[in-house]
Amino acid sequence: MQTGNQDTPFNKEFNKRLKRRYNAERRFKRLGLLAIFIALGFLAFLLSTVISNGYSAFRQTFIQLDIFFEKSYFPNEDLARADYQTIIKSTLREQFPEVTSRQDKQLLYSLVSNGAAFKLMNMVVKNPKLINTRQLVWVPANDDIDMLMKDKIDMSQPESDRRIKDKVFSWVETLASNGRITMKFNTTFFTSGDSREPELAGILGAAKGSFYTLLITLLLSFPIGVAAAIYLEEFAPDNRASAFIEVNINNLAAVPSIIFGLLGLAIFINFWGIPRSTPLVGGLVLTLMTLPTIIIASRASLKSVPPSIREAALGIGASKIQTVFHHVLPLAMPGMLTGTIIGMAQALGETAPLLMIGMVAFIVDIPGSITDPSAVLPVQIYLWADSPERAFTEKTSAAILVLLAFLVVMNAAAVLLRKKFEIKW
Amino acid sequence: MKHKRLLFAGALAAVTIASAPVHGASRDYIAIVGSSTVYPFATVVAEQFGKTTQFKTPKIESTGSGGGFKLFCGGVGVEHPDITNASRAIKKSEQEQCAANGITDIVEVKIGYDGIVVANAKTADQIKLSRKDIYMALAKEVPGADGKLMANPYKTWKEVNPSLPDVAIEVLGPPPTSGTRDAFVELAMESGARKFETLAEIREKDEKDFVKVSHTLREDGAYIEAGENDNLIVQKLQSNPHAFGIFGFSFLDQNPDVIQGSMVDGEAATFENIADGKYPLSRPLFFYVKKAHVGSIPGIIEYLAEFSSEKAWGTDGYLADKGLIPMPDAERKQYAQSVKELKPMAAPK
Numbered sequence: 001m002q003t004g005n006q007d008t009p010f011n012k013e014f015n016k017r018l019k020r021r022y023n024a025e026r027r028f029k030r031l032g033l034l035a036i037f038i039a040l041g042f043l044a045f046l047l048s049t050v051i052s053n054g055y056s057a058f059r060q061t062f063i064q065l066d067i068f069f070e071k072s073y074f075p076n077e078d079l080a081r082a083d084y085q086t087i088i089k090s091t092l093r094e095q096f097p098e099v100t101s102r103q104d105k106q107l108l109y110s111l112v113s114n115g116a117a118f119k120l121m122n123m124v125v126k127n128p129k130l131i132n133t134r135q136l137v138w139v140p141a142n143d144d145i146d147m148l149m150k151d152k153i154d155m156s157q158p159e160s161d162r163r164i165k166d167k168v169f170s171w172v173e174t175l176a177s178n179g180r181i182t183m184k185f186n187t188t189f190f191t192s193g194d195s196r197e198p199e200l201a202g203i204l205g206a207a208k209g210s211f212y213t214l215l216i217t218l219l220l221s222f223p224i225g226v227a228a229a230i231y232l233e234e235f236a237p238d239n240r241a242s243a244f245i246e247v248n249i250n251n252l253a254a255v256p257s258i259i260f261g262l263l264g265l266a267i268f269i270n271f272w273g274i275p276r277s278t279p280l281v282g283g284l285v286l287t288l289m290t291l292p293t294i295i296i297a298s299r300a301s302l303k304s305v306p307p308s309i310r311e312a313a314l315g316i317g318a319s320k321i322q323t324v325f326h327h328v329l330p331l332a333m334p335g336m337l338t339g340t341i342i343g344m345a346q347a348l349g350e351t352a353p354l355l356m357i358g359m360v361a362f363i364v365d366i367p368g369s370i371t372d373p374s375a376v377l378p379v380q381i382y383l384w385a386d387s388p389e390r391a392f393t394e395k396t397s398a399a400i401l402v403l404l405a406f407l408v409v410m411n412a413a414a415v416l417l418r419k420k421f422e423i424k425w
Numbered sequence: 426m427k428h429k430r431l432l433f434a435g436a437l438a439a440v441t442i443a444s445a446p447v448h449g450a451s452r453d454y455i456a457i458v459g460s461s462t463v464y465p466f467a468t469v470v471a472e473q474f475g476k477t478t479q480f481k482t483p484k485i486e487s488t489g490s491g492g493g494f495k496l497f498c499g500g501v502g503v504e505h506p507d508i509t510n511a512s513r514a515i516k517k518s519e520q521e522q523c524a525a526n527g528i529t530d531i532v533e534v535k536i537g538y539d540g541i542v543v544a545n546a547k548t549a550d551q552i553k554l555s556r557k558d559i560y561m562a563l564a565k566e567v568p569g570a571d572g573k574l575m576a577n578p579y580k581t582w583k584e585v586n587p588s589l590p591d592v593a594i595e596v597l598g599p600p601p602t603s604g605t606r607d608a609f610v611e612l613a614m615e616s617g618a619r620k621f622e623t624l625a626e627i628r629e630k631d632e633k634d635f636v637k638v639s640h641t642l643r644e645d646g647a648y649i650e651a652g653e654n655d656n657l658i659v660q661k662l663q664s665n666p667h668a669f670g671i672f673g674f675s676f677l678d679q680n681p682d683v684i685q686g687s688m689v690d691g692e693a694a695t696f697e698n699i700a701d702g703k704y705p706l707s708r709p710l711f712f713y714v715k716k717a718h719v720g721s722i723p724g725i726i727e728y729l730a731e732f733s734s735e736k737a738w739g740t741d742g743y744l745a746d747k748g749l750i751p752m753p754d755a756e757r758k759q760y761a762q763s764v765k766e767l768k769p770m771a772a773p774k
Contacts, residue, residue: 106741114743118476154682157547162682196469196747273504275452277484358458362468364475364482365454373454373484383487386654388465388679388748393656 050404054397060186060199061141061149063112063175065091068134069124079125084117088139096171107168111175113140115188115200140188141181143198143391145172149183152390189398193366194380198391201384203399205366209279209359209374210348210406216283216370217290217347222340224287225294229336232295233302234324253292260289261353269357276358277373285353290343297339301332334421341414345407351378377403452503455483455724459493459510462539462604462673463710466749467510467732473743474731480724485510490604497713498523507718507725511711512539512604520773530716530769534729535760536738538750540674540699541609541706542686543596549666552582552589553688556705560617561585562594563648565641572623577643597651597658598642598671608708609671613689615639616705659684674699675748699750700740707750716769726767733764 067087074082092108093099099108116139123137124130144163147153149172159166175181193205236242264285268274274281305328313323354360360379367374375383377399384396457467464487475482488496490511497509498519515533523531543554561567561577562585569575582589599606618624618639628635642648651658655672662670663683670684677686677694686694690705698704712732719725731737738744740751751757 114473157682160681161547161685163679196465196472269504275504276456277486358486360486362464362471362485362487364472385656386461388655388673388675390679 050397050400054394054399054401056150057189057394057398058186059183060188061146062138062182062184063141063145064180064182065112065116065137065139066095066134067091067120067137069120069131071132074124074131079128080121082121082124084120084124087120088112088116096174104167107165108171110142111145111168111171113142113199114197115140115195138182138184140199143389144168145181146199147391148172149181150394189395193364194362194375194383195364196362196387198387198389198395201392201395203377203380203402205363206375206377206380206399207402208367209282209363210376212279212367212370212374213282213286213376214344214348216280217286218340218344220283220287221290221294221343225291225340226298226336228291229295229298229302230324230329233299234328235320249292249295253296256352257289257350258352258356260285261356263288264353265356275371275373277361277363278371279367279374279376280370281357282354282359282376283370285357286347286350289350289353290340290347293343293346294336294340297342298332298336301335301339302328304335305331331423334418337421338414338418341410341417345410345414348376348406348410349378349403351376351382354379377406453723454481455508455722455728456506457483457485457508457510457712458488458496458506459486459508459712460490460512460604460710461487462490462512463510463536463712465675466536466710466744466747467712469743469747470728470732470737473737474724474728477731478724478727480727483508483724483728489602494519494522494713497715498526498528500526501528501715501717503722505715507715507722508728509713511713512708513607514709514711515713515770517773520770524773528715528717529772532714532716532764532767533770534712534714534733534764535752535756536710536712536732536749537744537752538699538707539710539748540694540704540750541605541612541671541708542674542677542694543613543669543671543689543706544662544677544684544686544694545669546662546666547683547685550590551685551687553691554589555586555690556613556617557620558582558586558589558617559613559689560620560639563596563642564614564618564639565643566638568621568623574623574638577645577647580647592667594647595649595665595668596647596671597649597661597668599655600650600652605671605673609706610640610642612706612708614642673748674750678748696745696750700753710749714767716767719767729764733761 065088068091069087073087076082089105089109092111093105096108099105119139120137123135141149144153145168148155148164148169153162153164155162155164155169164172172181188200189202191204192200192202195201232242232246236245264281268281268284269276274284309327309331310323313327314320318326351360354376358373359375360382361373361375362383363373363375365372381396381399381403384392384399455471457471459467464485468485471483471485474480486506490513493506493509493511494515496506499505515531520531523529543559545552562579562582564577566574567577567579569578579585579594581591581593583591585594598609615636618635619628624635624638627638651661651670655670655676658670658672659676659680662668669687674694674696677684678696688694692698692704694704694706699707714725714729734742735757736742738749738751738757742751745751752760
């Protein structure tokens with residue numbers, strides 16, 4: 001670099017350089033801002049598509065049926081085994097007496113979901129007094145009707161090219177004019193497991209699966225990760241072996257997650273014989289995946305505790321282990337918890353390793369324990385995204401919204417914990 | 426001290442939970458693996474079965490046909506699946522693999538047919554293709570005027586066949602791992618290639634060379650591997666009316682207002698044409714049952730009965746509503762009978 005004229009520091013040369021430096025700074029600031037705006041733009045686009053596709057899934061179409069639970073439908077003791085489908089069919093025929101041909105009747109029956117029969121079954125089993133009474137019941141509509149009500153079917157196409165035929169359309173109009181068809185909040189979506197009928201599909205099964213899986217992951221990876229970090233940071237001798245372990249842990253954090261799935265398949269399923277597709281084996285695999293993250297975060301937070309704390313403790317006669325557990329660990333805990341929550345959030349969104357251990361599966365029953373087969377939230381999203389029925393598109397987006405909500409809550413918890421317990425030196 | 430105890434308790438709890446289930450190795454639900462093409466049908470049956478019987482709903486993994494056989498043939502015992510779905514028949518090598526692991530009695534059940542459609546957006550015109558056109562448009566190498574093989578020179582459909590529209594060839598289809606891709610190259614490409622005399626000669630000389638020529642799709646961007654997600658292909662077709670997509674019939678069945686199937690060899694891709702066997706691009710779907718598990722895993726017989734009942738796989742059954750093409754009456758009866766008797770397949774020769 002040239003120093004320019006010695007006697008006047010503010011000469012032309014200097015001003016030029018100064019200007020250049022200011023310009024460089026300005027350019028860098030603009031670039032940074034641009035980068036942030038691009039990132040925000042993508043995020044806004046993602047959120048707006050997911051929300052605009054998914055918000056309609058939280059409402060569901062219901063049809064009101066005027067059902068007479070005639071005694072003759074319940075010939076045997078076991079009320080659950082009565083033919084509820086027939087009750088619904090005869091109710092529909094009663095409501096639309098003009099429908100006579102066999103084909104038209106089939107179309108008529110397709111107005112309501114298969115789930116309607118199960119709804120009636122549950123009603124009667126819970127309250128047998130309903131038999132021989134007349135009840136107004138709201139039953140879920142078929143997914144095609146639901147799509148029609150949500151304006152997702154192009155009725156301008158010729159009749160043969162759409163899933164809603166003219167007759168069905170006119171019936172729906174009749175129902176609508178009588179106030180017998182309506183949109184309600186979709187509680188099914190939050191209270192049931194997976195289903196191949198979009199109107200009956202829910203995320204409770206997957207959410208519980210995710211909960212159990214993360215519970216196992218947390219119970220295993222937190223104590224092991226923190227213990228490993230404390231040992232490495234506070235007790236381990238500073239030699240080649242420790243350096244080797246450190247390099248390996250850092251490498252493990254960058255290993256693609258599917259590899260942990262393969263490892264899990266080989267060890268947990270094939271060698272230990274833990275049943276496939278269960279939260280237990282999923283949690284074990286995700287433990288392997290999150291351990292490095294937790295160890296690294298925990299070590300960083302132990303490192304940030306000033307040595308003066310340790311020296312003071314040792315100075316008044318505390319043993320090494322007392323120093324660590326009474327003084328250093330409480331101060332490092334907020335950082336460790338933050339790292340753990342971020343690791344958990346990562347585990348919550350993971351599907352690749354679960355593919356290997358059979359958690360990408362169709363599971364209707366809601367898991368009741370860690371050894372019941374179950375799916376997890378991101379797997380549910382993947383499975384729905386690949387289903388042919390159009391109504392699953394909105395369910396997919398809605399499930400994404402639920403998953404995002406979980407992630408936001410977990411990350412917010414991490415921030416809050418840090419804010420609450422953080423000690424600045 | 427508190428922290429120490431907490432950590433210790435946590436670790437202890439985790440270890441107890443982890444070691445508990447290994448002892449009680451039994452399974453009270455049916456485990457099914459296999460083809461992603463059969464998955465949408467098998468899941469409907471499983472759900473129906475779970476809701477109408479006292480048994481638990483079977484667990485169905487979508488692993489692909491090949492992956493399914495690998496798991497299925499792993500052995501006999503609760504840790505191995507009971508049933509595998511397949512969009513093609515079991516191979517001899519797979520049957521041998523099964524036999525090597527002690528699985529000798531396998532019941533084969535054909536469940537119906539699936540059509541493969543070449544579709545485009547409703548906003549464009551429907552086109553009439555022949556299998557030869559499909560081969561010429563999509564093969565990596567085609568015979569030139571002199572009969573010698575050359576890299577596919579065709580850029581537009583019109584160049585392939587003057588009656589087709591003058592738009593660039595752009596086809597979205599499944600990747601090589603997909604069973605739909607296997608069936609498509611076999612049913613459309615291979616039989617299209619047979620229409621060429623020069624290729625017939627190659628076939629006589631060396632079957633392997635012929636398979637290589639007829640099964641290899643273009644890699645110059647005219648054929649685009651769009652992943653396993655067929656919904657995505659449907660969406661892309663809507664936004665690009667010049668593009669065509671290859672996928673299973675059920676996706677056409679669910680979206681008739683936005684996409685249309687092309688005619689292949691003069692036949693439209695409709696339910697009736699596929700069921701009659703007129704539409705050329707159709708293939709059978711199967712599942713395979715491990716007979717040794719019948720009796721030890723509850724519900725297998727009842728699941729088979731549900732699957733092979735007329736209300737499921739019949740012409741008006743609920744599987745037809747989901748886009749499965751039913752077998753002709755006689756064939757249905759035959760398979761229903763062999764399901765009832767649990768008649769095992771012949772051993773591989």
